[in-house]
Amino acid sequence: MRNLKLIIRREYLARVRNKTFIIMTFLSPLILVGMFMLVGYLSMLNTSEQQIIALYDETGIFSSDFKDGRQVQYLDFSNLSFEKALVKVREQEYYGLIYIPQKENGGVGQIQFFGVEPPGLGTVQAVEKTISDRLTKRELMQRGIDISAMEAAEVNVDVEIQNFSGQRTSKMSNYIKMIFGGIAGYLLMMFIIIYGNMVMRSVIEEKTNRIIEIIVSSVKPIHLMLGKVLGTSLAGLTQFSIWVILGAVLLWITSFTLGIDILSTQKEQMEIMGQMAQSDLSLFLTDVYNLPLLSLFIFFVIYFLGGYFLYSSIYAAIGAAVDSETDTQQFMFPVILPLMLGIYVGFFAVIENPHGSISTVFSMIPLTSPIVMLMRIPFGVPWYELAISLSLLLITNLGVVWLASKIYRVGILMYGKKASYKELFKWLKY
């Protein structure tokens, strides 16, 4: 036990003192913030660009319907000849030309769009909607239906969502759950991959440094492996905590510099809540507060540890089996695969139906359960499912750690042997 503690301490310090660790810990939040700002800036650039679209309307009934917006400006070229209009659009490098032909019987012919490149989906939809609205209205009028009466008779429906215990939620609530679950699951995957790789590299380092035999003459290989896995996990939790603290500080600084007083906003919110007790905003806030945030956090830590132990002991075994990092490629794919599967199942099946059979099954399978279950937790998971999932994870952990330690024990003293799956299987029997 004393040795295990010593090893955990050394591994932890070795990770935390590493320059890359320090740089990444403090830089990656900044990079993340910078990336968001860049994306925001770029999309602003994109939307501030105004498109000029020419209209060539032979029927003369639509020109008033195409209204200039922030992103589009319509020019009516109907008084030119069609050929001239086309040439002008080209010369002026306008976005395109909408051609609305008139049929001989007075009806509207096939509408066409001319442009250098195919128009964006949004533009096409807007054009189609404008024309079809006008045509529908005309059609209705021709059939003698009073449009103003129809408009007056329109009813707006807003379904109120309520669960069986009578709690009201906004329609946003599923999105919020999705976002929280998705972020947690994705973060978990990243942590497993990053820290699993760290464990693997550290095993390879000990092997190539040839210090391994000096150490295993003092401690049991399984202690070294466990110490390494545990020490590295502590480094991971340290990084996570620093990020949380850093995030809080950054948030405080930004709100301070932007002049947003947290207290006053809270007061305003209270007022808003008071005024419109059941407004969407207050529902939104209650939704966030109604999220099982605490249990999400607790289960994040539990599933992180469970999933991380599972994968990092596999990573440790891989590190022991090879001589250098370049040899790890053939083993990496089968390790990444279940993690990717977990993420895909999470993003497709869980969001579609959080309690469907696919989601439930994958939140039980230990290799994917940490990710999938985390994504399901915001939607509410019965305790017995959690219990089954966690016990399966625990049992698998014990088995995998045991198997990995067998490969590890043999592998760390093996040099120059190209490890194959067959070879690894043999090592299990030594």
Next chain:
Amino acid sequence: MDNLLVAENIYKSFGNYTALNNVSINVPRASVFGLLGPNGAGKTTLLRIINQITMPDRGAIYLDNKPLHPDDIQHIGYLPEERGLYKSMKVGEQALYLAQLKGLSKADAKMRLEYWFEKLEISGWWNKKIQELSKGMAQKVQFVITVLHQPKLLIFDEPFSGFDPVNARLIKREILQLKEEGATILFSTHRMESVEELCDYMALIHKSNKLLDGRVSDIKKEYKSNTFEVGMEAKNEPALLAELQEKFIVGNATFKSIHTDLKLRIQLQENESANHLLEFLLNRAQINHFVEVIPSVNDIFIQTVTRDA
């Protein structure tokens, strides 16, 4: 005899490959024991089993007449053949860590490290990283780490391979001094001349089997072939040579001598002694050189290995 370490009928296989086939060795207390054998004979496997790094399939190890226990690592110092240190860790920190893994308290480890660092004149390295040191410097640190916890049994796997000559001499000197202080040293090597210099006992392992073992002087006695190298001056050399060839098995010998004399290698019958030859030669020649040919460990090694092949 008082043995510190006894290995009894050790058998170990890796898959289909037998690494050790019923090998037994007895290492007497306060002696230097050499484990000899060509590369791949199974020496390192045996040392790893003694260090409890690998477990034997069959057989038992006794340390101090008790079956080997996991806690016994405190009494063993091991310098493996493949040795290295953490490159980015400071020398002092690293030595402290490894010493603590051997069961020393931090304060104790620090005190002893300071003593050894001073002794080997490496005190200035405490805060250096291993990657800043040369290979020879790192070897000194490794040696200190091996002996720091004052183990009863010191195990060196090929201690002289990879050491530069200066450090190799230093290691030899320290090994002998540690033996004086009561430690027992077991080392493996395929370099026979180091056995001659250092070892009291030896065992020869070849292709997973132990071929011979015992006190080095006993083994040499056993392997000597009653042969003598003689250098002499005679009035009638051809006649003497003819006479000798009749009585003994005679060959040419080469050794350095200030005389320009007849140099011969003469093998006696088993029941004859050196005196027989001396008596015979006394009246016939002036003897300048008379030495019994003692087989070197290298000769014994080659002889045994080829005999069993």
